[in-house]
Amino acid sequence: MADQEETFSRNGTAARRSPSPRRRRAAIVALAALVAGGLAASLFASASDPSSAATKGAAGANGRPVGASATLVEQGKQTFRFDTFGDQAFWGNTLHLNQAIAGAKNGGVGPGLSPKTALALGLKVDVNPIPLPVRQAILAGKVNLNDPAVTLLLLKLNAVVGVKGFFNAAGRLSSVGIECALCHSTVDNSLAPGIGARRDGWANRDLNVGAIIGLSPNLRPVAKLLHTNVATVKKVLASWGPGKFDAELFLDGKAFQPNGRSAATLIPPAFGLAGVNLHTWTGWGSIPYWNAFVAVLEMHGQGRFFDPRLDNARQFPIAAENRFGHVNPRVDLVTSKLPGLHAYQLALAAPKPPKGSFDPAAAARGKKLFNAQARCSTCHVPPIFTEPGWNLHTARQIHIDSFEADRSPTHMYRTSPLAGLWTHQKGGFYHDGRFKNLRTVVWHYNVIFKLGLTLKQRSDLTQYLLSL
Numbered sequence: 078m079a080d081q082e083e084t085f086s087r088n089g090t091a092a093r094r095s096p097s098p099r100r101r102r103a104a105i106v107a108l109a110a111l112v113a114g115g116l117a118a119s120l121f122a123s124a125s126d127p128s129s130a131a132t133k134g135a136a137g138a139n140g141r142p143v144g145a146s147a148t149l150v151e152q153g154k155q156t157f158r159f160d161t162f163g164d165q166a167f168w169g170n171t172l173h174l175n176q177a178i179a180g181a182k183n184g185g186v187g188p189g190l191s192p193k194t195a196l197a198l199g200l201k202v203d204v205n206p207i208p209l210p211v212r213q214a215i216l217a218g219k220v221n222l223n224d225p226a227v228t229l230l231l232l233k234l235n236a237v238v239g240v241k242g243f244f245n246a247a248g249r250l251s252s253v254g255i256e257c258a259l260c261h262s263t264v265d266n267s268l269a270p271g272i273g274a275r276r277d278g279w280a281n282r283d284l285n286v287g288a289i290i291g292l293s294p295n296l297r298p299v300a301k302l303l304h305t306n307v308a309t310v311k312k313v314l315a316s317w318g319p320g321k322f323d324a325e326l327f328l329d330g331k332a333f334q335p336n337g338r339s340a341a342t343l344i345p346p347a348f349g350l351a352g353v354n355l356h357t358w359t360g361w362g363s364i365p366y367w368n369a370f371v372a373v374l375e376m377h378g379q380g381r382f383f384d385p386r387l388d389n390a391r392q393f394p395i396a397a398e399n400r401f402g403h404v405n406p407r408v409d410l411v412t413s414k415l416p417g418l419h420a421y422q423l424a425l426a427a428p429k430p431p432k433g434s435f436d437p438a439a440a441a442r443g444k445k446l447f448n449a450q451a452r453c454s455t456c457h458v459p460p461i462f463t464e465p466g467w468n469l470h471t472a473r474q475i476h477i478d479s480f481e482a483d484r485s486p487t488h489m490y491r492t493s494p495l496a497g498l499w500t501h502q503k504g505g506f507y508h509d510g511r512f513k514n515l516r517t518v519v520w521h522y523n524v525i526f527k528l529g530l531t532l533k534q535r536s537d538l539t540q541y542l543l544s545l
């Protein structure tokens with residue numbers, strides 16, 4: 078975890094990808110102009126330029142940190158945090174999301190996206206690239222968080238987690254792309270709610286992906302792909318809510334469960350996955366499989382992707398029609414990054430719960446129940462908390478419906494790894510958040526497996542789950 082908190086500026090590779098010193102300084106000057114009164118002058122005078130310091134930092138002759146495997150993990154970290162895989166061609170150039178973010182006053186359309194609205198939509202701000210005086214100004218309430226121009230400056234500083242702004246020579250936001258960190262990172266709120274140091278791998282359960290995509294001025298390409306109209310696309314996007322995304326929508330066009338609830342699933346964490354065989358709620362494949370899938374088919378990055386299972390037109394009508402299982406562009410910005418991404422995700426351990434967040438004595442009793450009477454460990458095998466081996470189950474085995482399982486080639490549900498559960502309680506549990514809290518998850522198992530756990534035992538088990 079300490080590694081994740083490492084500063085952006087201490088890192089050679091990050092510096093290379095961060096805005097040029099000239100741009101950064103320009104952004105700082107402009108931000109200073111927004112800060113009230115005499116603070117502005119001192120702001121510019123004292124604003125350090127972390128990128129130049131970092132370029133001189135500990136790096137080998139090739140500009141990368143020394144040490145082979147450390148390099149791979151480090152590359153993966155940069156990819157995870159800062160790589161769009163060229164997906165700005167979709168989010169910016171096609172959907173024109175950049176115009177909605179900028180707003181009419183800044184060369185875009187509509188009111189623009191203010192930092193206040195961005196934070197309310199669950200977007201997070203990395204405090205690291207923000208110069209100290211600006212942080213102080215934010216704390217003192219002297220930065221106008223209702224002004225979309227401030228959002229643009231944060232983008233210029235590369236401070237909006239998982240979102241990359243592209244600016245033209247005139248300083249206009251010409252395009253925008255998304256990064257893995259958008260959904261799989263949060264911040265520690267150390268400066269203010271939504272603003273702090275990055276926490277890579279944490280599921281962003283505040284993020285309203287549907288509402289953000291819904292801001293796009295041009296949703297016609299999405300409507301066309303799904304053989305529907307823009308109004309319907311908007312309705313679907315609005316149905317997701319915070320912490321959810323539907324990775325299968327672009328494959329099967331299914332937006333709602335038979336019971337009328339949204340078909341979107343919760344964003345899972347991207348930490349604690351070492352030793353876990355199959356990934357995603359429904360076990361689509363390995364980490365490198367899913368990373369390629371997401372980068373190409375969901376983020377709309379530019380890269381190769383191969384999966385003939387998507388040729389099944391009955392299960393995946395949209396994917397089969399568009400040959401999503403055979404994506405082969407001339408330029409591949411994804412495949413070469415898969416080794417690093419894989420290494421980085423394996424290196425992300427699940428964070429330990431803070432002291433005082435659970436009752437240790439109750440958790441110790443709960444642990445015994447987990448491994449014996451409650452039979453949890455028959456599937457959630459410690460310490461990986463999923464099966465060593467083929468970690469899938471039918472819907473019937475866990476007594477739920479098979480709707481989401483049937484949207485995967487496996488037609489099954491993957492036994493969720495449980496470490497770090499405490500970090501993603503918002504939005505609920507199981508793939509679609511059907512259980513509001515851990516207490517109701519335990520209640521479900523007590524009923525379906527006739528475990529005969531008393532109220533106190535169920536509470537102990539819940540405390541154990543919170544301790545993982």
Ligand code: HEC
Nearest residue numbers: 256257259260322324343344345356357358359368371372
């Ligand atoms: C728009 C939000 C979003 C973005 C961006 C995103 N993911 Fe995900 N990720 C999800 C959702 C939702 C799932 C669950 C999908 C499912 O099961 O259908 C998921 C699943 C995963 C999993 C499986 C976790 C597990 O428990 O097995 C991994 C690993 C992962 N994503 C890594 C990445 C990487 C790497 C990137 C960048 C290349 C990325 N994701 C980009 C939303 C996102």
Ligand code: HEC
Nearest residue numbers: 358451452453456470474490491492493506507508518522
């Ligand atoms: C038959 C195998 C099996 C057994 C036994 C089992 N689980 Fe699960 N568990 C699963 C599967 C599969 C899922 C994923 C369900 C989904 O994605 O909807 C899951 C999901 C969970 C989740 C939700 C994780 C998340 O991120 O939302 C929790 C918590 C959990 N199980 C705890 C337990 C506890 C506690 C027990 C014992 C009382 C237990 N499980 C017994 C297979 C099992």
